[in-house]
Amino acid sequence: VEILEKKPTYLFRFLFPWGMMIQYYEVPPKLVPFMEMGMTEEEKEKLSILLEGFSNAEKATARWLSSDDQEFKNERLKLIAIVPEGPWVVRNLVTGRPALIGKRLDVSYKYIPRKSNSIECLQICDLDISSGTAIAKKTVNVTRRYMSSLLAVDIGFTIEGQTPEELPEEMMGSIRMHQVDPTQAPSI
Secondary structure (H helix, E strand, O other), rough: HHHHHOOOEEEEEEEEEOOEEEEEEEEEEEOOOHHHOOOOHHHHHHHHHOOOOOOOHHHHHHHHOOOOEEEEEEEEEEEEEEEEEOHHHHHHOEOOOEEHHHOOOEEEEEEEEEOOOOOOOOEEEEHHHHHOOOOHHHHHHHHHHHHHOOOOOEEEEEEEEHHHHHHHOOOOEEEEEEEOOHHOOOOO
């Protein structure tokens, strides 16, 4: 928690029927001014000057971070998950195919502003896995059943480029988990 207080952070919370998995990433300094959701058009116009020198993917990420339009965010947030090592049944379900996760699950976004010189700003994305489609629920349930025997699970996020000016896409962040057993996770 101390690290989250000292660095601008983007946090993904996966809300499962049986618990929660949290991933957090430090936001690069050049993207921090765009983290405040709900800016006026005038404020966004002033920030657009800062986009000079950004890559196309960084521009797309900056627009996504600063938006308070849930539909806009959901149409662009892409989750990429793959099981490179593990039981065939799970590898067959979790293939690395990108998914616009906001179209498959209930997703909510929250901005927590900087509180003082010691607590930095934070954006949170809650992914409610229990609200997903039947296919998403099946995938999660099968994956949980085999989780302790999975040798590796890779999960990453990107912002979908929908125009030539937003391509190529770049990963926002990714993790690899090894042999995670959710039954051994501490209760909160």
